[in-house]
Amino acid sequence: MVKQISDYDVIFVGAGPAGSWGGLTAASRGLKTLIIERGRSPGKKNVSGFGFPGMLIKRTLDSAGIDVDVSEAPIERLTNGMLFYFFDGEEATELYTKDHVYKSPWGIFMAYRDRLDAWVAQKAVERGAELKTSTCVVDVIKNEGGTVEGVITDEGEKIKAQVTVGADGVNSVVATKSGLREKWSPSVVTTAVKMDVYLGREVVDERFADSDGSVPIMQFYDIRDLWHEGLGTNAWTYAMGDSVSVATFCMISDMRFNPYEYLRNFMEYPHVKKLLRGGKPRSYMAHLIPMGQFSKIRTFGDGVLITGDAAGCPNPVHGGGYGEATITGIYAALTAVKAIEKGDTSSETLRNYNDMALKNPIIEYKDHWEYADWLYNDFKMENLHKILQSLTTMVYMPLYWQTLLSEIYTPILPKLKKAIKWLNGPYRKIVTETINRIGKEGES
Amino acid sequence: MKFEAEELREMIRNLIEMIPNSRKNIRVNIELCSGCERCYEFCPAGCFKIVNGKSVWQFPDFCLECGTCNYICPEDAISWSYPKGGEGIIYRYG
Numbered sequence: 001m002v003k004q005i006s007d008y009d010v011i012f013v014g015a016g017p018a019g020s021w022g023g024l025t026a027a028s029r030g031l032k033t034l035i036i037e038r039g040r041s042p043g044k045k046n047v048s049g050f051g052f053p054g055m056l057i058k059r060t061l062d063s064a065g066i067d068v069d070v071s072e073a074p075i076e077r078l079t080n081g082m083l084f085y086f087f088d089g090e091e092a093t094e095l096y097t098k099d100h101v102y103k104s105p106w107g108i109f110m111a112y113r114d115r116l117d118a119w120v121a122q123k124a125v126e127r128g129a130e131l132k133t134s135t136c137v138v139d140v141i142k143n144e145g146g147t148v149e150g151v152i153t154d155e156g157e158k159i160k161a162q163v164t165v166g167a168d169g170v171n172s173v174v175a176t177k178s179g180l181r182e183k184w185s186p187s188v189v190t191t192a193v194k195m196d197v198y199l200g201r202e203v204v205d206e207r208f209a210d211s212d213g214s215v216p217i218m219q220f221y222d223i224r225d226l227w228h229e230g231l232g233t234n235a236w237t238y239a240m241g242d243s244v245s246v247a248t249f250c251m252i253s254d255m256r257f258n259p260y261e262y263l264r265n266f267m268e269y270p271h272v273k274k275l276l277r278g279g280k281p282r283s284y285m286a287h288l289i290p291m292g293q294f295s296k297i298r299t300f301g302d303g304v305l306i307t308g309d310a311a312g313c314p315n316p317v318h319g320g321g322y323g324e325a326t327i328t329g330i331y332a333a334l335t336a337v338k339a340i341e342k343g344d345t346s347s348e349t350l351r352n353y354n355d356m357a358l359k360n361p362i363i364e365y366k367d368h369w370e371y372a373d374w375l376y377n378d379f380k381m382e383n384l385h386k387i388l389q390s391l392t393t394m395v396y397m398p399l400y401w402q403t404l405l406s407e408i409y410t411p412i413l414p415k416l417k418k419a420i421k422w423l424n425g426p427y428r429k430i431v432t433e434t435i436n437r438i439g440k441e442g443e444s
Numbered sequence: 445m446k447f448e449a450e451e452l453r454e455m456i457r458n459l460i461e462m463i464p465n466s467r468k469n470i471r472v473n474i475e476l477c478s479g480c481e482r483c484y485e486f487c488p489a490g491c492f493k494i495v496n497g498k499s500v501w502q503f504p505d506f507c508l509e510c511g512t513c514n515y516i517c518p519e520d521a522i523s524w525s526y527p528k529g530g531e532g533i534i535y536r537y538g
Contacts, residue, residue, distance in 0.1 A: 286489065
């Protein structure tokens with residue numbers, strides 16, 4: 001006999017950013033909260049590129065009344081901007097966009113997920129959430145009417161809750177078992193592989209960092225369109241405390257080589273090889289990223305919500321998903337609080353979660369998708385165009401980060417408005433809407 | 445160029461830490477498997493082997509739990525789940 005051992009207001013399945021920030025929010029609001037993690041501790045199953053996008057999530061944390069001092073987080077390094085490399089065989093061009101907004105714990109800092117996720121989960125525990133590790137959720141409990149009433153673990157334990165939140169990543173059990181979505185299509189899932197290469201702190205300082213130790217986030221483009229000839233579709237390098245992480249990405253439907261081959265070929269590129277010179281690989285990992293699916297799927301049901309990668313949150317242009325997961329986790333918690341207060345956790349009430357998320361420009365990426373389609377599909381032409389698409393991404397990324405930082409952009413609005421005439425297509429639309437949004441926020 | 449899964453496993457042998465899986469959480473349905481070898485070629489940890497024209501999840505102790513095999517199989521012949529809680533890969537520097 002399986003016994004019901006406990007009742008919770010809300011269960012977050014997964015102690016990644018959605019589960020832990022969401023759990024922190026729910027517990028802070030007085031909900032009896034459980035976070036279930038399949039790893040031995042949070043973050044041991046997780047992979048990220050660059051770390052903590054504070055500038056994306058600060059406003060959401062503030063509006064939820066969550067006061068956490070991220071300067072105490074396990075920060076590897078602060079960043080100072082984005083560095084873009086354009087390769088053409090042996091030749092390379094570097095473009096370095098430095099911006100002071102990066103350089104604070106609430107900008108973007110580099111972190112390892114095994115340390116960062118454990119730190120955030122600990123914050124949730126300090127606010128009253130329970131954390132249950134080494135436990136894999138294998139199914140949801142459904143009543144006769146199809147309402148999700150909790151989860152079933154791999155030990156056969158049934159744990160009931162008024163609201164179950166799937167924060168269990170790209171291969172989410174909650175999302176599929178609750179019937180909210182099917183398995184992803186291979187055309188929207190990217191396999192990312194990453195290797196962490198130890199260099200020593202001094203070497204990283206000398207090779208990558210400013211005198212204050214801050215580093216750029218590095219993205220690579222091959223302007224000869226060789227990605228499909230063995231370099232994946234995207235490649236990044238992240239300078240960490242005493243190492244450098246390198247990562248390549250390839251959409252599963254486009255895969256022509258083993259994901260490791262893409263990474264190895266990338267690491268053999270003369271310029272990358274130079275950056276990694278003398279390094280010693282110390283870990284290797286693979287993880288999937290579902291790109292930009294949130295607005296295309298059902299994210300709420302009776303008694304259930306799905307968040308983060310489980311809901312296909314990552315941005316379709318660059319694959320970033322930590323901020324998106326955090327925001328949706330917090331929205332799920334706030335929605336659960338209201339639904340439980342109201343005594344109604346049906347999909348009619350939980351729908352509010354989806355509405356909230358789609359009002360946030362970080363999550364509602366219809367236009368980002370148009371840009372991604374344009375970037376990756378319509379624009380595969382000559383070298384000049386390759387450079388142009390890279391350059392437009394370079395403009396896009398800071399705009400994306402800073403969409404919420406109207407105080408910085410308001411003074412330069414007139415200049416931005418003038419620049420629109422140089423832009424075309426969906427990109428023009430994104431920038432126009434960004435400007436409108438900033439304009440509106442500036443007035444309010 | 446044919447991908448060499450053995451070389452890949454040799455490369456990652458010293459780079460990963462893991463608790464061996466106590467159950468077979470990934471299975472290939474032999475009836476559905478067409479022997480296309482895509483799981484073998486694209487598994488980023490080289491966990492598959494082709495035996496008599498069919499795929500076998502032969503090296504579970506290298507599995508990175510990513511799910512690539514689950515999405516890349518054109519016949520949907522792979523039944524995929526996570527290992528038991530607390531088992532499997534332990535990422536450092538993730």
